[in-house]
Amino acid sequence: MRGMETSGNLFCVAAPSGAGKSSLVKALLELDSRLAVSVSHTTRPPRGQELQGREYCFVGVDEFRAMIERGEFFEHAEVHGNLYGTSRKAIEERLSRGEDVVLEIDWQGALQIKKLFPYAVLIFILPPSWEELAQRLNRRGEDRPEVIATRMANARLEVAQARNFDFVIINSLFETALFDLKTVVHSQRLKYAAQLRNRSQVFAALGLV
Numbered sequence: 001m002r003g004m005e006t007s008g009n010l011f012c013v014a015a016p017s018g019a020g021k022s023s024l025v026k027a028l029l030e031l032d033s034r035l036a037v038s039v040s041h042t043t044r045p046p047r048g049q050e051l052q053g054r055e056y057c058f059v060g061v062d063e064f065r066a067m068i069e070r071g072e073f074f075e076h077a078e079v080h081g082n083l084y085g086t087s088r089k090a091i092e093e094r095l096s097r098g099e100d101v102v103l104e105i106d107w108q109g110a111l112q113i114k115k116l117f118p119y120a121v122l123i124f125i126l127p128p129s130w131e132e133l134a135q136r137l138n139r140r141g142e143d144r145p146e147v148i149a150t151r152m153a154n155a156r157l158e159v160a161q162a163r164n165f166d167f168v169i170i171n172s173l174f175e176t177a178l179f180d181l182k183t184v185v186h187s188q189r190l191k192y193a194a195q196l197r198n199r200s201q202v203f204a205a206l207g208l209v
Helices: 021-031 061-069 088-096 107-116 130-140 145-164 174-190 192-198 200-205
Strands: 010-014 035-037 073-079 082-087 100-104 121-126 167-170
Touching: 010 021, 010 107, 010 174, 021 035, 021 100, 021 174, 061 073, 061 082, 073 088, 073 107, 082 088, 082 107, 088 100, 100 107, 100 174, 107 121, 107 145, 121 145, 121 174, 130 145, 167 174, 174 192, 192 200
Parallel strands: 010 100, 010 121, 035 100, 121 167
Antiparallel strands: 073 082
16 A cells, blocks of 8 residues: 555544543544544453444454454554554545545554555644643543553653654644644645545646646
């Protein structure tokens, strides 16, 4: 898939745990009917109200590693001791149909995808401060103190990767961050290359191709 041009746009959204990535992507999908989400596979157990096939496809470690061997993942990485991967087939089929796809993904996976698919748009969500990030993780009430401490330590490494992304959104106020995320998606659709791929007949009629 390296260098492949498709009529669909691929958006990769990454963030440290607790920065609000999942909430922002969920709200974006409710507002934008042109966006489809690709459900990742993971070996971690479901949290809270998560359902199989909705938030993630939950699989065992052995099954996950077998999928790696079969080349079924677009990218995969280990995050906080669990394995995560993105289905190659699902992404390629949707993009080839002209769908815009958004991935909730870790920074490692996002950078892997950028190498395979240069047209991918990488978006990093930052917390407004370390103090606020710690408060959000504690308010979730899903993790033990030692797990939160590990997530905070990992967050410092993850945040350092923001410089490798195309766009950075600071999630201080949710409504503002959501507006910024919508703006990035809309702006990408209006770029010359994206318009050329999606509206080739118009460009041809105007003598631009």
